Amino acid sequence: MKRVHTFRGVVMDRPVKTPPRPAPAGPAKIRVSRETAGRGGKGVTVITGLPLRGAELEELAARLKRCCGAGGGVQGGRIEIQGEHRDRLVAELAKLGYDAKRAGG
Structure with missing residues (x-):
């Protein structure tokens, strides 16, 4: 508890905010999926997790783009690669030591 003086001169105890705990160090759930939403029907392969x-x-995005010979980038903490490359990306991520799984249809 932290002692705090208010504008009226009253001393109160206020709980101290603790920083959020880091995520558990277990294996990450990496998913490789395909999306077309908001792209005029053009598909992109999305890697999350x-x-x-x-x-x-x-x-990592640059390495995966070179592997597929496609464009793309990082948006919102996820990698987007232009085109349908799910199988190739899952194999490349496995070669790099990640436990990636194909998601979606």
Whole structure:
């Protein structure tokens, strides 16, 4: 508890906010799926659930784009690769040591 003085001169105890706990260090659920929503019928392959942030995610996206010979990028913490490349991406992620699964139809 933290002692806090209010504007009226009253001293109160206020609970101290604790930072959120980090996610458990278990295996990440990496899913490779296909989406067409909002793209005029054009499909993209989406990789979600990667335990990476920032530059590491950008670096992995660049490697996967080279593997597929396609464009794409990182949006909202997930990798989007243009076109249908689910099988190739699952194989490449497995080669890199990730436990990726194909999601969707």
